[in-house]
Amino acid sequence: MERLAADLRAVVDEVSPGTPVHLLAHDWGSTQAWHAVTHGALDGRVASFTSISGPAREHVAAFYRRARRRDRLRQALASWYMLLFRAPVLPELGWRSGLIGAVMSRRAGVPRPRTADAVRGLELYRENIGGPVGAPVRTDVPVQVLAPADDPFVTPALQTQIAPYVDDLRVRTVPGGHWLPRERPDVVARCVRELAAHVDGAAETPSLRRARAVAKGVGRWVGRVVVVTGAGSGIGRAVAHAFGRRGALVVAADLNLATAQETAFETGGLAYEVDVSDGAAMAAFADRVAAEAGVPDVVVNNAGIAVSGPFADTGVEDWEAILDVNLWGVIHGCRLFGAQLREHGEGGHIVNVASAAAFTPVAGLPAYCTTKSAVLMLSECLRAELAGQGIGVTALCPAFVPTDIVSSARMVGVDESTASEQRRSANALILRRNYPLSKVAERVVRAVERDVALAPVTPEAHVALALSRLTPGLLRAAARIGQ
Ligand SMILES: NC(=O)c1ccc[n+]([C@@H]2O[C@H](COP(=O)([O-])OP(=O)(O)OC[C@H]3O[C@@H](n4cnc5c(N)ncnc54)[C@H](O)[C@@H]3O)[C@@H](O)[C@H]2O)c1
Numbered sequence: 001m002e003r004l005a006a007d008l009r010a011v012v013d014e015v016s017p018g019t020p021v022h023l024l025a026h027d028w029g030s031t032q033a034w035h036a037v038t039h040g041a042l043d044g045r046v047a048s049f050t051s052i053s054g055p056a057r058e059h060v061a062a063f064y065r066r067a068r069r070r071d072r073l074r075q076a077l078a079s080w081y082m083l084l085f086r087a088p089v090l091p092e093l094g095w096r097s098g099l100i101g102a103v104m105s106r107r108a109g110v111p112r113p114r115t116a117d118a119v120r121g122l123e124l125y126r127e128n129i130g131g132p133v134g135a136p137v138r139t140d141v142p143v144q145v146l147a148p149a150d151d152p153f154v155t156p157a158l159q160t161q162i163a164p165y166v167d168d169l170r171v172r173t174v175p176g177g178h179w180l181p182r183e184r185p186d187v188v189a190r191c192v193r194e195l196a197a198h199v200d201g202a203a204e205t206p207s208l209r210r211a212r213a214v215a216k217g218v219g220r221w222v223g224r225v226v227v228v229t230g231a232g233s234g235i236g237r238a239v240a241h242a243f244g245r246r247g248a249l250v251v252a253a254d255l256n257l258a259t260a261q262e263t264a265f266e267t268g269g270l271a272y273e274v275d276v277s278d279g280a281a282m283a284a285f286a287d288r289v290a291a292e293a294g295v296p297d298v299v300v301n302n303a304g305i306a307v308s309g310p311f312a313d314t315g316v317e318d319w320e321a322i323l324d325v326n327l328w329g330v331i332h333g334c335r336l337f338g339a340q341l342r343e344h345g346e347g348g349h350i351v352n353v354a355s356a357a358a359f360t361p362v363a364g365l366p367a368y369c370t371t372k373s374a375v376l377m378l379s380e381c382l383r384a385e386l387a388g389q390g391i392g393v394t395a396l397c398p399a400f401v402p403t404d405i406v407s408s409a410r411m412v413g414v415d416e417s418t419a420s421e422q423r424r425s426a427n428a429l430i431l432r433r434n435y436p437l438s439k440v441a442e443r444v445v446r447a448v449e450r451d452v453a454l455a456p457v458t459p460e461a462h463v464a465l466a467l468s469r470l471t472p473g474l475l476r477a478a479a480r481i482g483q
Helices: 002-015 028-038 057-066 069-078 080-086 090-097 099-108 115-128 156-160 185-199 206-216 234-245 257-267 279-292 316-344 366-389 416-433 437-449 459-470 472-479
Strands: 021-026 046-052 143-148 169-174 225-229 249-254 270-273 298-301 348-353 391-398 454-457
Touching (some): 002 021, 021 028, 028 046, 080 090, 080 099, 080 115, 225 234, 225 316, 234 249, 348 366, 391 437
């Protein structure tokens, strides 16, 4: 380690004799860089250090002493190859025969190393693992850890539980495997650029701020950005509260700015006025969110309206109105924020608020049911597309919950007095049921945390979903009730 650290010092002095450097290191390179940063070899020479999949040896030792048993066990299983690499003769045979190369490249998905390099690399393991190491040495160098979520060799827990030893730490768990610098060089470069610019005097970007909050380890949602459309009322407002209470920065968006502002005030978040059905307005909104709050971690496409009445009475304008909000609103949200999440490369989650109406046909509700069914299928397809990028998609399917949706619904095919009577009796029914909005919101948080594809809410929604799969004929018969 001392010789490797001295080598690194020589390189730093050569490339940047006058000014400290921004150091980016991966795997053994990172373990070696940690040593150089914390044991004097690079004192005063490092402006920032970004570490990927290569913890300090002292951090590893402390991890095996202090981490939760589950985390330790997972890491021990991931480190199986280390025992092999430290054995005499066998690993050389393994590399020369091509066996280890085949196994490792299958697990990590990268080309095999050259045999000579691999054989020489064994000395790293023999010299530097297993001997006595001291306690972790504190550093005041600004550090950023990029922990690949699916690293089969170095688990995120091992890399990230180092807050006690680093004064100025940022942690990002990034979708990807051990060879993240190969898989997502753009993401790695952006993260390093952000930290380097900040250390050199630029403002802290929202995503750096979030990484600093995450490093403190005070709950999963602290510092995360959650966008909620239709956040001025009902389900949207309750969802905003649930994430806000957990420390997330809530971006409350609504057609009605005043109600969005109330939600933002209550949650300590930001308010935006936007019509989700307007593609250009949504594009401007998404750009503003990225600039002012940062690329979101969670997007809840919730804004929606209802149109009630028979198909024969539902005019083209009625169809356009509901399709524009309930379907296009969700499409715009998925397109614009989905693109941001993909490019950002740090994962995320999209929740599309559909309804139990998505799988429950109802005579007299064709327009609403159609939009919700479309949202459900859109969510399923998108989920399949985004799975490889660490972005989850959930379709939320509540049944009846007490909100303003019925009061503001368009009732077609009836005069105004019948419409108000219909609204009154529907509201009375929903109020009698009185399913708590806070429970809907908790369901959303849980669905995101567990990456659930389809989340029915309320027992009725669960029953309807089961019936739609087991005995759709029964639901078809029930759909005709009241006709
Ligand atoms: N309440 C229920 O029983 C129920 C059941 C299943 C699904 N849902 C769905 O939940 C979602 C939220 O509805 P809710 O019940 O909370 O109703 P709500 O009327 O209380 O809230 C809807 C919010 O969306 C906003 N909004 C409407 N059109 C918008 C637009 N074009 N752009 C931006 N914001 C707009 C409204 O201003 C309002 O603040 C909807 O998608 C709805 O279909 C509701």
